[in-house]
Amino acid sequence: MNALGRHILVEFYDCSPELMNDVVHIENSMVAAAETAGATVINSTFHHFSPYGVSGVVVIQESHLAIHTWPEYGYAAVDLFTCGDSVDPWVSYKYLKEAFEAGHGSSMECRRGQLDLLKRNDFNIENMRDVSPKPPEVAGAITRDVWFTERDENIALSLKHSGRQLYKKDSPYQRVEIYETLAYGNMLTLDGMVMCTQKDEYVYHEMITHVPMFSHTKAKRALVIGGGDGGTVRELLRHEQLEEVTLVEIDELVIEACKLHLPETAVAFDNPRLNLLVEDGIKYINECEDGRYDLIIVDSADPVGPGEGLFTAEFYSQVYRCLTPDGVMITQSESPRFNSAVFVEIYDTYKQIFGEEKVHCYLAAIPTYPTGTWSFSYSSKGNSHPLQYDREAAAGFARSQGLKYYNENIHTAAFALPNFVKELLNSKSTNVTDEYSAEPTN
Structure with a gap:
């Protein structure tokens, strides 16, 4: 040649x-x-x-x-x-x-x-040689860098994985996949969006459950809409006061995938106190009797695909109807910075249904979610308030259960909102801006 x-x-x-x-x-x-x-x-x-x-x-x-x-x-x-x-x-x-x-x-x-067209040059290769010590190379070894990237128009999250896809199936609703990531362990994605990972799922699941359980200590019957990974019911079933926990998940492949590859998250699926239903959560709520549940947790994905119907006023009104007079609704309410318009709109909806003073926002740090800051809503049908709880009981529970994120101080601090979140909550959904001024005001 x-x-x-x-x-x-x-x-x-x-x-x-x-x-x-x-x-x-x-x-x-x-x-x-x-x-x-x-x-x-x-x-x-x-x-x-x-x-x-x-x-x-x-x-x-x-x-x-x-x-x-x-x-x-x-x-x-x-x-x-x-x-x-x-x-x-x-x-x-x-x-x-x-x-x-x-x-x-x-x-x-x-x-x-x-x-x-080339002329070979003579040069002293010794002057170009890297003489720094190197670890011995393994014969035949290949360095493989394979990355999963969840990308939006203006932001992206990349996680390196092993190159082995542990699970990949298409359901009638979405693509269900599990990757083996190097930094966060096994990771569940739905239609390319990160749902949970082994290393940080406890943040989401502990905060969506223990905050209402310590604020509403009389809760006996709980309903979870979504949450097919099993983490939310795992945390709820730590509370012996609950006599009944019902989980309604539309996609049986999510349950299957997590049982196989996220067993620590899905550990409670065989608990005798759990009533597991594979069906449409919207249909279930529409057919539910009035005042059936003390606590309803809407553990939904983002407002796209099968989760889209779980972000409507009609759905939240049905949830309100299904709550007991003292009942509480908890939802994941998106990132206030990443999904500002959705964040404001759904809080406006909560307030219209439950009342201005009955709706509270709290935050948690979840590294693998967009911006790393995620919000939850606490909406009370009665007089339950999220900051009126037994701190000693919460502290003892966190210690005895070996919780990794929730404790009595986190419970209180989660409701201390940054100013930009307060401003969003006081705005209207038609007047949301992401503009920020660094100019000081005197």
Whole structure:
């Protein structure tokens, strides 16, 4: 070969959209394509972008293979670059065309570094050698960096995972997936959005349950709408005063996935005090008898997909009807900074149904949720107030149960709201602004 390298620019068309959005399949295929061609793989780094799209590169001793996909078009743009004669990039091309189920492909080969245009320079390699000590390399070892990314228009969260997808199924409602992340353990995602992880799920589940249970000590019957991961009912069932806990989850695959791969979260599904129903929570509430429950927790996903109907005035009015005269409704109420408009709108709705003085907002720090700050609402049908509770009982409970986040001080502090949250709660949903002025006022 009269050049330093061969560079094939590839376009694959009519690929499987599912495969073009599967970062694990793409990373495995790219690594295998390199190895099949006889390349020595050093490193792979791949990112999945929510809701769709994958970018990645496989670094080989002989150069690299790179890709970006557009699942919505069934299209992949691929670079295959090899140095020397030992690796044939066309072998990789044929492998990937089949792996991606491409209808057809187009390609163009360039010879990089034409030798008749180059002049070899003599230099002292000793002056360029890195003499710093390095750990011994393991023969055949590949460094693999595979990333899941939940991406919104203006913000993103990326988590590195093992490259093994533990669970992936499509239900009639959503795609249910579990990844093995390096920093946060196993992670449940629904339609590409992070729901919970092993390392921080306790924050959400302890705060959505123990705050109302210590403020409403007479609660005997509790209902959870959503919460198929099992964490909310796990925490509720720590309270012996509860005689009945009903969980209504629309998607049985969420329950299945968490039983298999988040067993610490799903540990309470076999508790005899739990009444588990796989059905539509909206339908259940609409058919529920008046005054049935002391506590109703709406443990919903974001207001999209199957969770969209759980953010309406009609639904909250039905929840109000199903509460006892002293009953309490708890909801996850989004991030006040990330979803400001939704945050304000739903609090306006709560106040219209429960009354201005009966609705309270509290916050918790959840690292894997957008902005890291998440809100919960406490809405009382009667006179229950979230800051009127037995601090000693809460402290003893937190110690005896080995809770990781909730305690009596956190309970109180969660209701100490930042000024920007207070301003949002005092605004109207039609007049929400994200503008911020750093100018001091005197």
